[in-house]
Every structure is written in C-alpha cells, then in structure tokens.
Amino acid sequence: MSSDKLIIFDTTLRDGEQSPGASMTRDEKLRIARQLERLKVDVIEAGFAASSNGDFECVQAIARAIKDSTICSLSRANDRDIARAAEALKGAQRGRIHTFIATSPLHMEKKLRMTPEQVLEQSRLSVRFARNLMDDIEFSAEDGYRSDIDFLARVCEVVIDEGATTINIPDTVGYAIPELYGEFIRTLREKVPNSDKAIWSVHCHNDLGMAVANSLAGVKIGGARQIECTINGLGERAGNCSLEEAVMAIKTRRDYFGLQVAIDTQHIVAASRMVSQITGFTVQPNKAVVGANAFAHASGIHQDGVLKARDTYEIMRAEDVGWSANKIVLGKLSGRNAFKQRLQELGVELDSEMEVNAAFARFKELADRKSEIFDEDILALVNDESISSVKEQYGFVSLAQHSETGERPHATIVFTVDGKEVRSQAEGNGPVDASLRAIEAHVNSGAEMVLYSVNAISGSTESQGEVAVRLQSAGRVVNGVGADPDIIVASAKAYLSALNRLQSHTDRVPAQGV
Ligand SMILES: CC(=O)SCCNC(=O)CCNC(=O)[C@H](O)C(C)(C)COP(=O)(O)OP(=O)(O)OC[C@H]1O[C@@H](n2cnc3c(N)ncnc32)[C@H](O)[C@@H]1OP(=O)(O)O
Numbered sequence: 001m002s003s004d005k006l007i008i009f010d011t012t013l014r015d016g017e018q019s020p021g022a023s024m025t026r027d028e029k030l031r032i033a034r035q036l037e038r039l040k041v042d043v044i045e046a047g048f049a050a051s052s053n054g055d056f057e058c059v060q061a062i063a064r065a066i067k068d069s070t071i072c073s074l075s076r077a078n079d080r081d082i083a084r085a086a087e088a089l090k091g092a093q094r095g096r097i098h099t100f101i102a103t104s105p106l107h108m109e110k111k112l113r114m115t116p117e118q119v120l121e122q123s124r125l126s127v128r129f130a131r132n133l134m135d136d137i138e139f140s141a142e143d144g145y146r147s148d149i150d151f152l153a154r155v156c157e158v159v160i161d162e163g164a165t166t167i168n169i170p171d172t173v174g175y176a177i178p179e180l181y182g183e184f185i186r187t188l189r190e191k192v193p194n195s196d197k198a199i200w201s202v203h204c205h206n207d208l209g210m211a212v213a214n215s216l217a218g219v220k221i222g223g224a225r226q227i228e229c230t231i232n233g234l235g236e237r238a239g240n241c242s243l244e245e246a247v248m249a250i251k252t253r254r255d256y257f258g259l260q261v262a263i264d265t266q267h268i269v270a271a272s273r274m275v276s277q278i279t280g281f282t283v284q285p286n287k288a289v290v291g292a293n294a295f296a297h298a299s300g301i302h303q304d305g306v307l308k309a310r311d312t313y314e315i316m317r318a319e320d321v322g323w324s325a326n327k328i329v330l331g332k333l334s335g336r337n338a339f340k341q342r343l344q345e346l347g348v349e350l351d352s353e354m355e356v357n358a359a360f361a362r363f364k365e366l367a368d369r370k371s372e373i374f375d376e377d378i379l380a381l382v383n384d385e386s387i388s389s390v391k392e393q394y395g396f397v398s399l400a401q402h403s404e405t406g407e408r409p410h411a412t413i414v415f416t417v418d419g420k421e422v423r424s425q426a427e428g429n430g431p432v433d434a435s436l437r438a439i440e441a442h443v444n445s446g447a448e449m450v451l452y453s454v455n456a457i458s459g460s461t462e463s464q465g466e467v468a469v470r471l472q473s474a475g476r477v478v479n480g481v482g483a484d485p486d487i488i489v490a491s492a493k494a495y496l497s498a499l500n501r502l503q504s505h506t507d508r509v510p511a512q513g514v
C-alpha cells in the first residue's frame with residue numbers, strides 16, 4: 001500500500017507523556033488534543049487506556065471531543081488491555097487500537113520471558129481479538145529494529161493476515177542510523193508477502209539525536225507512509241521524532257520526498273508553546289522550526305542578505321509555521337543595512353548619510369556594552385545624535401536629596417532655564433520621584449512619562465548608571481538619556497534632556513511609531 005500521502009501520527013499524549021516529569025491532567029490533554037486537531041494531525045495517540053483509570057478517562061474524553069482526527073489508544077498484546085482500549089474509544093468518530101509486543105531476542109528472552117514462537121502466537125491472537133472490536137488496528141513490533149529480520153517478517157505477515165491495517169517498526173531505543181534503518185524497513189517489506197495490505201509506519205527515538213533523520217529515511221528508503229512523532233520531540237528518555245521538524249522537512253523538500261502531509265503548519269508554533277507551557281519543558285532557543293532563534297538573524301552579513309532577499313538565509317517562511325515574522329536582532333554583529341532598516345521601521349528619518357553613519361557608530365559602541373539592542377535604545381541614541389540641533393533650554397547643575405527609612409524623600413535641584421539658574425524642591429515616593437517632581441514643580445510641562453529604565457553601563461556597582469526616560473505630550477513622544485555614577489542624578493539629567501527635546505521642533509519620532 002504505497003501512496004504519496006504521508007500519515008502524521010502524533011503521540012505527544014502517550015509517548016510524550018512518558019518523558020519523566022511531563023505528566024498531564026485530563027483537561028491539559030484535551031487542550032493539546034484540540035490543538036492537534038487544528039493542526040490536522042491524522043492520528044492522535046491519546047494514551048494507554050489500560051494503564052490507569054485516569055488515562056482511560058483521558059482517552060475517552062478525547063475520543064468523544066475530537067472529530068477530525070483518528071483517536072488511538074496503546075495496549076499491550078493481551079485481551080484485557082485491548083478490551084480496555086476499545087471501551088475507551090467507544091465514542092470516537094474514528095478509533096484505532098494500537099497493540100504492541102516486543103520482537104527482539106533481548107526483549108523476548110529477558111523482559112517478556114517468552115520464546116519467539118510464543119510471541120508470534122500472542123501477536124496473532126491479539127490482533128485477531130482487536131480486529132473483532134475495531135477495524136483500524138495498528139500493530140507495533142517493539143524494539144523492531146533490533147529484531148531478527150526474518151522472524152520479524154513472519155510476525156508482520158501473520159498480523160497482516162489477521163487484519164492489522166498499520167504495521168509499525170519502532171527503533172525503540174534510538175539505536176538506528178538513517179541509511180541502515182531505511183534499508184531495514186525496505187528489506188523487511190520485501191520479505192513480507194502481504195506487505196502491500198498494510199500501511200508501514202516508523203517510530204524513532206532520539207537517543208543518538210537521529211530520530212527525525214531515521215524517520216525520514218524510513219519513509220524515503222523504506223517506503224513507510226506513517227511517521228509517529230511528538231510536538232517538540234517530547235518522549236521517553238531523549239524523546240521521539242519531532243513533528244515540526246519531520247513535517248517541515250517533508251514540506252520544504254517536496255522535491256526530494258514527493259509526499260503530501262495534511263498538516264496545517266501555521267498552527268505549529270502555537271502547538272509547541274502549548275505543550276511547552278503545559279509540561280514545563282522549555283524549548284531550546286536554537287531548536288529547529290519552533291525555537292525562538294529559528295528565524296532570527298543576528299549577524300550583519302545575514303541580515304543584509306535577508307533584507308535583500310529572505311531566501312538567502314531562510315529555507316522556509318516564519319509565517320508558514322505560525323511565527324508573526326522573522327526577526328532581525330540588532331547587536332554588536334549587526335551591519336549598517338539592518339540598522340538603517342530598523343530606523344525606517346521606527347519612522348526615524350535622518351537627514352544625511354553622515355548622520356546615519358554617526359548614529360551607526362554610536363550604535364556599535366552601545367552594542368559592545370549591551371547584548372541586545374532594543375528599539376528604545378535606538379530611539380535614544382538617534383535623539384542623542386540630533387542633540388546638536390536640539391535647543392538646550394534646560395541644563396543640569398546640582399542635586400541634593402534626602403531619604404531615610406520611614407521618611408518621605410525630599411529633593412532640591414538646581415538647573416538652568418535659558419542660561420539662568422533656578423532652584424526647586426519637592427517630596428516624592430522615592431528619591432528619583434522627588435527629584436523629577438522638583439523639576440516639574442518649576443517647568444510644569446504636564447508631559448506623561450511612558451518609560452523609565454535604568455541600566456548599569458558595566459556590570460558592577462562602580463559603573464555609571466544610564467537612565468532612559470520617555471515623555472509624551474500633545475501627540476509627541478521624546479526620549480531623554482542621562483548617565484552618571486549616581487542614578488538619581490542620571491535620572492534628573494535624562495528628564496531634563498527629554499524636556500529639551502519636547503521643546504524642540506527637531507524631534508522626529510512620531511507618537512504611533514513607538
Ligand atoms: C516502548 C514503549 O513505550 S511501551 C509503553 C510503555 N508505557 C507504559 O508502560 C506506561 C503504562 N504502563 C503501566 O501503567 C503499567 O506498566 C501497566 C499497567 C501496563 C502494567 O502494569 P503491571 O501489571 O503492574 O506490570 P509491570 O509494568 O510491572 O510489568 C509489565 C508486564 O507486562 C508484560 N509486558 C510488557 N510488554 C508487553 C506486551 N507488549 N504485551 C504483553 N505483555 C507485556 C511484562 O512482561 C510484564 O509482565 P510480568 O508482570 O508478567 O512480568
């Protein structure tokens with residue numbers, strides 16, 4: 001049975017839950033199942049109904065709630081487990097019993113304590129029993145990849161004869177190598193005379209970091225048409241094949257695989273976030289497809305390339321997997337083109353290339369001190385760049401403030417207004433608040449403060465404090481920055497510098513741009 005349709009079987013709720021620490025409540029599983037349905041996953045393995053009453057209820061609830069995906073329950077190869085799975089799946093629009101038994105010499109002898117002939121017989125009887133309860137039956141040969149291929153072929157032939165519709169050959173312990181696993185599946189299928197009566201499936205674990213590669217080899221070389229996978233690659237030990245990686249590989253390299261998947265990829269990032277939030281398993285930033293950096297560019301040459309033509313450094317579109325956009329992250333490795341682009345996005349127009357170059361030089365200086373540069377930083381440094389054209393109406397002279405536990409802080413500030421010194425004082429909630437109130441007591445700007453932030457310029461208490469203040473008044477937004485070893489003085493300087501910009505007509509930042 002070979003077609004160009006690749007079935008995506010998600011086992012986040014079963015094998016994913018086998019990750020130590022990832023157990024989920026019934027409601028959490030239901031939420032994930034709904035998201036998997038939105039993703040248009042073909043089969044959702046909802047749990048292992050016989051393992052506990054709780055898991056039985058989870059499978060049952062999901063089977064009743066989900067209409068578009070097939071709902072599946074795992075069960076050992078015995079009548080009790082299979083009957084329990086069938087019972088839990090009763091309300092399902094489409095249900096599947098997934099029964100398994102180990103076929104490797106090691107598992108049969110040491111774990112099951114059964115002879116190969118007993119395992120063969122148990123497989124036959126289990127699938128026969130299951131098939132009397134349901135039409136859609138999957139049989140898995142646990143530790144299939146470490147099994148004797150001729151024995152495994154006999155088992156597969158027997159269970160297909162009994163009516164198994166999907167045959168899954170797991171690499172249970174993540175021992176496989178892509179080419180070898182692909183060849184194993186191909187040879188196995190050739191050895192099974194009735195192989196075309198079933199869909200062949202792969203289920204790979206990530207112990208050597210090759211679960212996705214092995215699954216894809218099972219498809220390409222082996223001819224499998226079902227991949228078992230999980231969101232974020234969650235699963236027993238090092239996890240399973242990751243759904244997002246396998247699906248995007250099939251979609252992005254359709255030229256190579258020539259296969260169709262039904263997955264609506266725009267829901268991938270939401271699914272990843274949901275699973276991560278529910279299980280508490282965070283996604284590493286450099287994880288393919290769903291990691292925070294998967295579509296982020298930090299170096300100038302890449303940023304320049306992506307801005308000119310995004311396919312220079314992107315093989316898929318961030319929006320296609322559910323990100324709102326790709327990201328240009330400004331930092332010390334960024335170049336002039338990325339910087340100019342960000343200025344444009346912020347609505348800042350500098351008058352000449354010289355001004356841009358000067359702002360860029362300041363940006364590089366700042367980036368050497370700060371790992372990531374935010375829009376506020378750029379706006380502040382651009383405003384500083386145009387300082388020469390800002391009328392210096394207010395200038396800092398000195399500040400004295402008093403604060404003591406249990407007393408309301410008090411500040412006295414001396415500053416210049418058009419060259420003339422004025423003295424003003426006020427109380428406030430803290431010394432910074434008191435100082436800025438003292439300025440306002442004289443200036444009466446009525447501006448609203450929309451941002452106040454303090455940064456240590458280097459990483460110690462001896463360093464300068466850098467304060468950024470953003471004021472909004474009459475539809476204009478301005479930034480002021482001030483630096484001083486005393487952060488209260490730095491705050492007063494930043495406030496006065498913002499007031500200077502508010503008075504100036506040279507400010508270029510539109511209110512809606514920030
Ligand atoms: C590779 C995989 O991911 S397989 C799925 C793994 N998932 C789980 O195990 C989660 C759910 N498991 C459970 O809740 C429990 O292990 C249960 C309910 C299934 C069984 O619990 P218990 O009856 O207490 O048995 P226990 O877990 O200690 O041992 C497993 C028994 O099942 C047998 N067994 C293991 N696999 C199979 C199988 N596929 N078919 C039939 N019997 C099997 C073992 O040989 C062992 O039998 P024994 O008790 O006669 O020695």
Ligand SMILES: CC(C)C(=O)C(=O)O
Nearest residue numbers: 100140142143170172
């Ligand atoms: C039960 C099977 C499918 C499994 O999870 C494995 O072998 O890893």
